[in-house]
Amino acid sequence: MEELRAAIHVTSIVGFGIAVTMLVPAFANLAANEPSWTDFAGAAIMTAGGWAMIGIATAGARAKVSPRFGIILVNMLWWLIPLLSVAPLMIGPAKLTYVDAAFETVSGFTTTGSTVLTGLDSYDPGTLLWRSLIQWFGGTGMLSLGLVILPFLKIGGLQLFRMESSDRSEKVLPQFATIVKSITVIYVCLTLLCAIAYLLSGMSVFDAINHAMTTLSTGGYSTHDKSMGFFPNSSTLWVGSFFMLLGGMPFSLFVTLVFLRQKPRIDPQIIWYLVIVAGAAGLLFASRIGTGVYSLRSIAEDVFDVISVITTTGYAAGDYTLWGSLAVPLFFLLTFFGGCAGSTAGGLKIYRLIVLVEMVRSALREIVHPNGVFPVRYGKQRVDPAIFRSALVMSVSFAGVLAICTLVLGAQGNDLITSLSGSVTALANVGPGLGTEIGPSETFTTLPDSSKVTLAAAMIAGRLEIMVVLVLFMPLMWR
Amino acid sequence: MEELRAAIHVTSIVGFGIAVTMLVPAFANLAANEPSWTDFAGAAIMTAGGWAMIGIATAGARAKVSPRFGIILVNMLWWLIPLLSVAPLMIGPAKLTYVDAAFETVSGFTTTGSTVLTGLDSYDPGTLLWRSLIQWFGGTGMLSLGLVILPFLKIGGLQLFRMESSDRSEKVLPQFATIVKSITVIYVCLTLLCAIAYLLSGMSVFDAINHAMTTLSTGGYSTHDKSMGFFPNSSTLWVGSFFMLLGGMPFSLFVTLVFLRQKPRIDPQIIWYLVIVAGAAGLLFASRIGTGVYSLRSIAEDVFDVISVITTTGYAAGDYTLWGSLAVPLFFLLTFFGGCAGSTAGGLKIYRLIVLVEMVRSALREIVHPNGVFPVRYGKQRVDPAIFRSALVMSVSFAGVLAICTLVLGAQGNDLITSLSGSVTALANVGPGLGTEIGPSETFTTLPDSSKVTLAAAMIAGRLEIMVVLVLFMPLMWR
Numbered sequence: 001m002e003e004l005r006a007a008i009h010v011t012s013i014v015g016f017g018i019a020v021t022m023l024v025p026a027f028a029n030l031a032a033n034e035p036s037w038t039d040f041a042g043a044a045i046m047t048a049g050g051w052a053m054i055g056i057a058t059a060g061a062r063a064k065v066s067p068r069f070g071i072i073l074v075n076m077l078w079w080l081i082p083l084l085s086v087a088p089l090m091i092g093p094a095k096l097t098y099v100d101a102a103f104e105t106v107s108g109f110t111t112t113g114s115t116v117l118t119g120l121d122s123y124d125p126g127t128l129l130w131r132s133l134i135q136w137f138g139g140t141g142m143l144s145l146g147l148v149i150l151p152f153l154k155i156g157g158l159q160l161f162r163m164e165s166s167d168r169s170e171k172v173l174p175q176f177a178t179i180v181k182s183i184t185v186i187y188v189c190l191t192l193l194c195a196i197a198y199l200l201s202g203m204s205v206f207d208a209i210n211h212a213m214t215t216l217s218t219g220g221y222s223t224h225d226k227s228m229g230f231f232p233n234s235s236t237l238w239v240g241s242f243f244m245l246l247g248g249m250p251f252s253l254f255v256t257l258v259f260l261r262q263k264p265r266i267d268p269q270i271i272w273y274l275v276i277v278a279g280a281a282g283l284l285f286a287s288r289i290g291t292g293v294y295s296l297r298s299i300a301e302d303v304f305d306v307i308s309v310i311t312t313t314g315y316a317a318g319d320y321t322l323w324g325s326l327a328v329p330l331f332f333l334l335t336f337f338g339g340c341a342g343s344t345a346g347g348l349k350i351y352r353l354i355v356l357v358e359m360v361r362s363a364l365r366e367i368v369h370p371n372g373v374f375p376v377r378y379g380k381q382r383v384d385p386a387i388f389r390s391a392l393v394m395s396v397s398f399a400g401v402l403a404i405c406t407l408v409l410g411a412q413g414n415d416l417i418t419s420l421s422g423s424v425t426a427l428a429n430v431g432p433g434l435g436t437e438i439g440p441s442e443t444f445t446t447l448p449d450s451s452k453v454t455l456a457a458a459m460i461a462g463r464l465e466i467m468v469v470l471v472l473f474m475p476l477m478w479r
Numbered sequence: 480m481e482e483l484r485a486a487i488h489v490t491s492i493v494g495f496g497i498a499v500t501m502l503v504p505a506f507a508n509l510a511a512n513e514p515s516w517t518d519f520a521g522a523a524i525m526t527a528g529g530w531a532m533i534g535i536a537t538a539g540a541r542a543k544v545s546p547r548f549g550i551i552l553v554n555m556l557w558w559l560i561p562l563l564s565v566a567p568l569m570i571g572p573a574k575l576t577y578v579d580a581a582f583e584t585v586s587g588f589t590t591t592g593s594t595v596l597t598g599l600d601s602y603d604p605g606t607l608l609w610r611s612l613i614q615w616f617g618g619t620g621m622l623s624l625g626l627v628i629l630p631f632l633k634i635g636g637l638q639l640f641r642m643e644s645s646d647r648s649e650k651v652l653p654q655f656a657t658i659v660k661s662i663t664v665i666y667v668c669l670t671l672l673c674a675i676a677y678l679l680s681g682m683s684v685f686d687a688i689n690h691a692m693t694t695l696s697t698g699g700y701s702t703h704d705k706s707m708g709f710f711p712n713s714s715t716l717w718v719g720s721f722f723m724l725l726g727g728m729p730f731s732l733f734v735t736l737v738f739l740r741q742k743p744r745i746d747p748q749i750i751w752y753l754v755i756v757a758g759a760a761g762l763l764f765a766s767r768i769g770t771g772v773y774s775l776r777s778i779a780e781d782v783f784d785v786i787s788v789i790t791t792t793g794y795a796a797g798d799y800t801l802w803g804s805l806a807v808p809l810f811f812l813l814t815f816f817g818g819c820a821g822s823t824a825g826g827l828k829i830y831r832l833i834v835l836v837e838m839v840r841s842a843l844r845e846i847v848h849p850n851g852v853f854p855v856r857y858g859k860q861r862v863d864p865a866i867f868r869s870a871l872v873m874s875v876s877f878a879g880v881l882a883i884c885t886l887v888l889g890a891q892g893n894d895l896i897t898s899l900s901g902s903v904t905a906l907a908n909v910g911p912g913l914g915t916e917i918g919p920s921e922t923f924t925t926l927p928d929s930s931k932v933t934l935a936a937a938m939i940a941g942r943l944e945i946m947v948v949l950v951l952f953m954p955l956m957w958r
Binding site for chain 1: 546547550632633634766804805807808809811812835836838839840842843844845846847848849868869871872874875876878879882885886888889890891892893894895896898899913946949950953955956
């Protein structure tokens with residue numbers, strides 16, 4: 001199939017680029033006098049070589065820009081690249097099995113942040129840096145996806161946030177390049193600012209670089225087992241909170257502010273995003289006052305952990321399962337929320353929640369006045385029902401896949417809390433789950449391999465807003 | 480407000496009728512030589528007297544048949560009657576506190592079946608009979624609601640199942656009476672058949688009568704702590720399975736078969752209902768084979784428990800939390816499902832699940848072929864998008880209220896499993912929850928009073944398909 005070959009060709013170019021960056025951890029370990037630098041160099045050569053051959057084999061394939069091609073391309077990119085970029089964690093000092101390496105790499109590229117590694121503090125810098133790098137790459141991938149590709153495919157109601165009213169034609173490609181370029185500049189600049197701020201808050205240079213990459217991408221990999229709880233200064237938590245909050249905002253806002261120098265229109269999802277964060281952190285702190293165990297740092301921890309979960313980053317500033325009985329259900333629900341559309345965050349996304357609430361309000365009004373007309377609005381904007389419907393459909397698909405995933409994990413021998421919270425955290429790309437096995441102070445290492453495979457697939461499906469993966473199962477797609 | 484007074488007047492008539500039936504447990508205890516028969520007689524006099532006074536106070540109030548009046552009436556009926564029919568459980572031998580009596584009575588009228596009573600086997604016949612009676616009344620209430628009232632209010636997409644294409648006018652009342660009469664006849668006959676079948680399977684007369692009433696109403700109150708697990712013959716479980724299955728089917732089907740003597744059109748929800756039951760029971764039995772502990776009776780238990788949960792009855796034939804790791808997530812998910820629209824079952828209802836799946840399929844097709852037209856169908860029928868939307872909106876409201884209810888229960892000090900499963904089981908009117916406190920072999924007695932109040936409110940909201948209660952919070956309703 002010509003379209004598949006063309007998609008694989010594009011994927012091989014991106015994959016090759018990522019393989020080259022495996023030299024970064026090689027240099028890091030060389031600088032740290034770790035002999036394992038050669039492992040990373042080997043991984044880079046091996047992976048880049050593999051992609052080069054795939055690229056040559058698929059050279060010359062051409063495909064018209066079409067929804068079908070878009071779907072195939074996006075799937076190839078997000079399935080093949082993580083699954084074929086496992087060498088650094090297999091040959092490198094981590095010496096993981098294929099399943100573990102694939103789980104960790106998928107969790108990285110999808111910016112989920114669930115990990116199978118323990119004893120992070122004693123790992124070589126190369127391995128830690130590689131984990132941060134793939135999350136950072138995953139973040140750019142997500143931005144392009146949410147701001148350009150999915151709106152073009154009219155998936156999940158994201159067309160509401162299209163940067164420009166582009167029709168579906170070949171001229172989408174140059175636009176794509178321009179938007180991606182300006183987003184990348186902003187992403188790089190914010191990451192640098194974040195690293196400097198972390199440094200000033202007392203982090204080491206190495207920690208600051210790593211955490212800046214996994215903060216802006218809302219990924220959540222840390223260089224310490226205690227995650228952000230490792231750092232004693234509350235200022236570190238405030239820096240993290242601020243930049244995670246930015247990572248969960250629509251990057252089109254920053255593009256408008258910086259490149260177009262326009263006053264952006266008020267986007268209701270941003271307002272609700274901030275309201276929900278403030279409300280949840282307030283509730284959480286009230287719940288901690290109820291336990292009697294709290295301090296000034298608790299406020300920083302509460303704000304940090306709420307933002308960490310709602311932006312689907314997944315850092316932990318402490319074990320919130322100990323923070324009063326409200327904390328666990330609150331974090332469980334926040335896991336679904338996600339940040340704003342057009343950000344690096346996963347989850348259902350705030351604007352979809354707004355759409356759902358508005359639809360219910362409109363339906364309730366119609367019950368009282370059956371002959372009245374109550375259009376669904378997004379803010380003051382009256383929006384095409386088709387867009388709302390596609391936002392709704394994504395939420396329904398999320399629930400359906402969540403149900404199936406929970407059943408599968410249950411059948412694989414996990415308890416209900418592990419199955420349910422593991423599925424949610426994977427599909428929403430958050431990171432930590434709940435319960436004794438995969439809770440915020442645990443890792444995913446004790447799960448059976450079959451469950452790791454299930455969760456890795458859920459992470460990719462979640463990253464692609466479910467629909468892009470589900471559509472592969474439609475016979476119509478292959479006719 | 481004239482409409483409110485008229486609604487309370489109608490409620491007082493129904494309430495009076497129910498108060499008179501408190502004489503049934505009085506006679507039962509008189510026959511059993513229990514001196515407590517006077518308590519039930521007293522409860523009847525007290526409650527009937529109270530309703531009579533309310534009735535006199537509101538006499539002469541007139542209201543036009545309108546959606547607003549319908550909403551107020553339904554709310555008055557389902558909130559006031561349970562909350563004011565608590566005397567038998569407070570003055571009678573059970574001697575419950577008001578909160579416990581209200582919880583048990585609400586759980587009865589809403590046919591939920593969650594109980595705060597332990598040691599059922601040693602209770603007086605009057606108390607047990609009263610619990611069965613209110614579930615049986617609740618069942619008729621639900622049938623009228625689902626087949627006549629909610630379709631008239633165009634709530635939750637139920638207008639798809641309207642018995643006749645009635646426009647919103649005064650002539651709805653005689654129709655209402657005709658439909659309710661034929662449904663009642665069928666309901667009474669099925670209950671009698673069920674009681675006879677239970678008797679033949681080896682139950683005592685008293686147990687057969689009680690369980691027949693709580694089977695057809697898909698209520699789930701039992702006269703034994705071990706619920707249906709008390710009865711040694713597998714045939715009892717098969718009888719129960721069969722009649723619960725009927726209770727979860729649309730009663731309009733029986734009306735068409737018996738009174739109109741027509742061949743009913745094939746309703747996709749019935750087919751999927753049977754497919755889901757067979758599939759879930761099969762999965763469950765496979766999971767039990769995996770544990771190595773199973774017998775011939777296991778098949779009866781598996782089928783029985785699946786039907787018990789999907790029809791939102793809530794009997795247990797055994798503790799399914801011990802039946803392999805798949806069982807708990809499977810039952811958790813089945814709790815959401817519910818039976819068919821127009822039955823006595825609660826939950827989301829199968830036809831809404833069909834609508835959700837069809838909407839996703841149609842949206843997926845549109846992604847591949849953006850210019851194609853893929854109407855959403857129910858079976859072969861192409862249905863008005865407004866009806867689908869209102870089915871969808873109910874599901875979204877269910878999820879939203881579930882989230883809030885879980886948070887409230889969490890804040891009241893319950894763990895996540897109790898908060899989440901308790902909320903689902905109450906909103907879907909199933910009965911048992913999960914976990915160490917409210918699991919299938921436990922009761923709700925240990926929960927704090929505040930949580931019992933929360934759950935009772937959730938049961939009523941769930942019984943009224945959420946929307947009828949939510950609409951009370953719309954300012955438009957009161958203008």
